[in-house]
Amino acid sequence: MNLRVLPLLSIAVLLGGCAALQRVPDVDVLQPTSAVAAPPPPQAAVTGSIFQVDRYRPLVEDHRARLVGDTLMVQIAEKISATQKATSSVDKTGEMDASVSAFPGVKANSFAAGRASLGTKSGNTFAGKGVTESSNDFSGVITATVVKVLPNGHLVIAGEKQIGVNANVDVLRFSGQVDPRSIAPGNSVQSTQIANVRIEQRGRGQQAEAQSMAWLARFFLTLLPI
Structure with a gap:
């Protein structure tokens, strides 16, 4: 083997180890976070009637999410506190x-x-x-999209919001299962009334890197955890 290749292999192994040390825990947010177009339904016979089963919306009620592709505003208000x-x-x-x-x-x-x-x-x-005490408080607003309608009528929603300022990007992802009866007038719902909630907020860029531990410190912390 060429001796000049050994330093390059060593650097590659070291960089691979650094990437493993900087691993960030994942959140099981439903993917994709946008609605996927469903195959077009079979062409229905033209009856001249206003009522159509596949796209019917009552004329006398407020607009509320009910079909795939509809949007729903989610009021995120999660607060968890535990003391032992x-x-x-x-x-x-x-x-x-x-x-x-x-x-x-x-x-x-x-x-x-x-x-x-x-x-x-x-x-x-x-x-x-x-x-032992633990307290978490998370609040915010995100507009999610209905990505699936379950047989019992519940809506599976998912949404993503990305805000980039200068060299930093703030990413917010949300998914959950909504009972249509929990949707309030104005097409909004509280996150506490949503089942199987998954919330992820991450930062990318210089600000996020400044708040994370350097890879060399993580390396020595792995070898000497005390």
Whole structure:
């Protein structure tokens, strides 16, 4: 093997390891986040009627999402708080006294003034206390698209928002399952009324890189986690 190739291989292996160290946990947001065009339905016979099953919308109700491709405004208001406390204590003491007043072949005065007495004491005390707290607060607004209508009428929605400012990009992705009865007037719904919610907010660019640990520090932290 050419010796000039070895440094290049070493650099490639090192870069591959760095990429593994910088791995970011994924969120299982439904993909794709936009509606996929469904195959066109078979051509229905022209009856001259206003009512059409595949595209019917009542004329006297507010516009609400009901078909694939419709949009729905989601009010994200997720707040999770958890506190755990634990206290334990153990206290144990013991005491023993023994003495000899007489022994065959030994003068009685040999046991006077506590010369043949024995006393022991033991004690063990343990106390422990622990408190764990976790709090997350996420709020925002995103407009999602109906990507699927389930047989029971529930809507599977997904949406994505990307905002780029200078050299930074902020990405917000959302997906979930909505009961049409939870949709409020104005075609909006609270995220707390959506099932199987998946929310992901990531940053790309210089600002996100400044908030992440450098790859060399991650490398040594992997080798020496203490």
